[in-house]
Amino acid sequence: MSTIKDVASIAGVSIATVSRVVNNGPKVGNKTRDKVLKVMAEIGYTPNANARALVKKKNTTLGVVIPALNDPFFASLANGVERIARDKKQHMLLSTGGFSCESELNAINLLIEQRCESMVVHSKKLADETLIELSKKVPGIIFIDRIIPGIEERCIWLENMEGGKIAARHLLALGHANFALLNSNFDIEDPNLRRKGFVETIENANSVQAIIQEINHEPTLKGGEMAAQQLLSLNKPFSAVFAYNDAMAIGAISVLEDNGIRIPEDVSVIGFDDVLLSQYSRPKLTTMHYPIENMAENAAKLAIEFGNNSASKNDFKHRYIPSLVKRESTSSCLD
């Protein structure tokens, strides 16, 4: 691949001049500029971003860490970040962190090696202290979907407990009293918070004798199916299901329907996340809207500002509340 030297020598100018025209620098004669441009086109010169980053001590690369790509929730996250990257003429380096401590740390280190000045990181496994350490080392790092005491200004998060409460209130208002909670078995905070909000709200309600059966599984379509199967085998009555996410909800619905249970006539189901899929499932899924794409956009903007040391502190929203999207999978309890 050709270098700036090649261009310079063919065009008969110095590399300084070539650099100026490449960077649209000022003070370049028109004929010189044209000549250089012509040579660049002829030999197909493309500047080396590594060399540039090295001398400028700065990248045009925005890093993202998500657990995996093939999950619509994380795809939306990445998509939000990507949009901002494009807006700000940055590139996006994506690194998947999987679901373990080590791989999350690896993914982040990779971005640091590339000297991404800004990064949006979705980490659930790493300890608070590790992340705080990291936040000191990398000024432009922002943690999404997590709240870390002490560095809240570097975090963007959703109030999971609120989500549980809102879902419970909705189901309670519909007259349900026998609940099933199909929760994630991942060892992270979110399922606990959602459960807490859900359970507390129900227990504080005056409905006599509300019961809640909880079953934990992988937060996937498959996991939802298995959880529903298990729920059915328990053989206890329930008229409302709160699933950890839309995937579980839809998996559960499919098993429930296969067993002759009508949604929402016999059982109401509510999901979480509001991924695209939930609008197209049958029945359309009632769910808690998680504004992840919007959050990701803000995280990316914040990361870039922090990376530039230009964070304007005040005008950023860090805390988001999910909202109920009422569709077709929930209805009044007919018992």
Place this chain on the structure above:
Amino acid sequence: MSTIKDVASIAGVSIATVSRVVNNGPKVGNKTRDKVLKVMAEIGYTPNANARALVKKKNTTLGVVIPALNDPFFASLANGVERIARDKKQHMLLSTGGFSCESELNAINLLIEQRCESMVVHSKKLADETLIELSKKVPGIIFIDRIIPGIEERCIWLENMEGGKIAARHLLALGHANFALLNSNFDIEDPNLRRKGFVETIENANSVQAIIQEINHEPTLKGGEMAAQQLLSLNKPFSAVFAYNDAMAIGAISVLEDNGIRIPEDVSVIGFDDVLLSQYSRPKLTTMHYPIENMAENAAKLAIEFGNNSASKNDFKHRYIPSLVKRESTSSCLD
């Protein structure tokens, strides 16, 4: 951020020695190694990948270009590439190419600037000649989901026409004679090829008087809804629908059902791609399986081999044929 010099001076050794321990180089005394390691940990040293890439004239970065992230089909593609990247200890740089010539070229150039030695590119808009030019400049570039005459060894593609044929044969075998083709209105080759295979097969069949109505829309859920709406308003009989992709198929099903048409009792619907969603739609979608993740993995391996000049030509599969996945959305024509 600290550099190799910092480590060297604190540890009281030369930068050459530090470099050796960082790279697990040979011939480093044990105490020296330990001392250096200790300093690195203390000051939180992370090697600068840009500097490294500059001198080695080589990256550990595998580039990918896809149109967008928030489409499950492309997410699968990226996921396949990512898996191989991880296997081969490479990083993945993702660049979105959108749906225009300029943005596709931008996306590719970005990867070239970063000097990715290997890249998997999904380009539908750029001309063959441009891509051939590119393939000369970048030895490790592989084009996925496209076949470019002259550089077939650098391409991995699916036989779209075959897909259309197989879908048609399936529907014909079920006794259908009145067809609707809900095709993509994108100006690329795929919809044309799928149509060609579909239409030819039907016309060559001996069924008297087969009719095919074609409607074009965006290849999305929304587009499928609109296409179905339009189809209904045509007021002509049809008992089988071949959609450009699963999203359109599912969008169409939702409109059809809203209009009291039962799937598959009244109308059979077949999709294309076999994205995860199609397993969980109701009814479960009959579709053409597009082994995109597998293709992407192979593309990534190929890209890495070509990037290393070590392409072992013969043992790579370049041409893929879609296969029918029979689920619940198609059945015999009862008319």
Place this chain on the structure above:
DNA sequence: TTGAAAGCGCTACCAC
């Protein structure tokens, strides 16, 4: 086993 030094491709500063 270790160090000195050249040089990767580029930007930015200083001369002219």
Place this chain on the structure above:
DNA sequence: GTGGTAGCGCTTTCAA
């Protein structure tokens, strides 16, 4: 307007 050149952080000879 243009050229010369130091130096970004690192790897890799070559010597010692």
